Amino acid sequence: AQSVAQPEDQVNVAEGNPLTVKCTYSVSGNPYLFWYVQYPNRGLQFLLKYITGDNLVKGSYGFEAEFNKSQTSFHLKKPSALVSDSALYFCAVRDNYGGSQGNLIFGKGTKLSVKP
Amino acid sequence: DTEVTQTPKHLVMGMTNKKSLKCEQHMGHRAMYWYKQKAKKPPELMFVYSYEKLSINESVPSRFSPECPNSSLLNLHLHALQPEDSALYLCASSLQTSGAFEQFFGPGTRLTVL
Numbered sequence A: 001a002q003s004v005a006q007p008e009d010q011v012n013v014a015e016g017n018p019l020t021v022k023c024t025y026s027v028s029g030n031p032y033l034f035w036y037v038q039y040p041n042r043g044l045q046f047l048l049k050y051i052t053g054d055n056l057v058k059g060s061y062g063f064e065a066e067f068n069k070s071q072t073s074f075h076l077k078k079p080s081a082l083v084s085d086s087a088l089y090f091c092a093v094r095d096n097y098g099g100s101q102g103n104l105i106f107g108k109g110t111k112l113s114v115k116p
Numbered sequence B: 001d002t003e004v005t006q007t008p009k010h011l012v013m014g015m016t017n018k019k020s021l022k023c024e025q026h027m028g029h030r031a032m033y034w035y036k037q038k039a040k041k042p043p044e045l046m047f048v049y050s051y052e053k054l055s056i057n058e059s060v061p062s063r064f065s066p067e068c069p070n071s072s073l074l075n076l077h078l079h080a081l082q083p084e085d086s087a088l089y090l091c092a093s094s095l096q097t098s099g100a101f102e103q104f105f106g107p108g109t110r111l112t113v114l
Helices: none
Strands: A003-005 A010-014 A019-021 A024-026 A033-038 A044-050 A056-058 A064-068 A073-078 A087-094 A104-106 A110-115 B004-007 B010-013 B018-025 B031-037 B044-050 B053-057 B064-070 B073-079 B087-094 B109-113
Touching (some): A003 A087, A003 A104, A010 A019, A024 A073, A033 A064, A033 A073, A073 A087, B004 B087, B018 B031, B031 B073, B044 B064, B044 B073, B073 B087
Parallel strands (some): A010 A110, B010 B109
Antiparallel strands (some): A003 A024, A019 A073, A033 A044, A033 A087, A064 A073, A087 A104, A087 A110, B031 B044, B031 B087, B087 B109
């Protein structure tokens, strides 16, 4: 079965420190991976995606993600966290199988809290 | 225009009411989606329209009725809802359903069913 796992419910980081939000996936075929961010009472905002090519993907707001095929991971990173980065982060993979092909399979989400 | 808009922002309705949610995009996207999201949970896919045709219905109860009048508009008609249907309803669009095109989400409609 295709799935996405975000092993941490919450990540706490001090402002200015690097942050990592973890994501692992299980999918048949080539993985198409996405990161979204959701601020309170808002919709999801697209941050970045991996389709093919360079394993380090750069996205919006200074975020980047590293694709690791051998570890089936796609961790989200930022070199220096801001208080305004505090939000709920979702990793997603494109469903490559069956009737829902093309749709997104979301992880459960990770709440990022950046303290001043 | 790189935005998906949704109206209304908030909606309170009784269990016998009929109401509609509206979603609009002018990005030329041919795939549109309805999701339901409970607090602090990931979005759950409800319906997918591809080129204005319903392509996926994720076993959603018939009290939810989607409609896609044209390539820019998506409606969700609500009737005889239950309190457990209270949630954030998100609309999204993408260039098409195939490929690895990202979905753009609207801000959502916060629905409360009394």
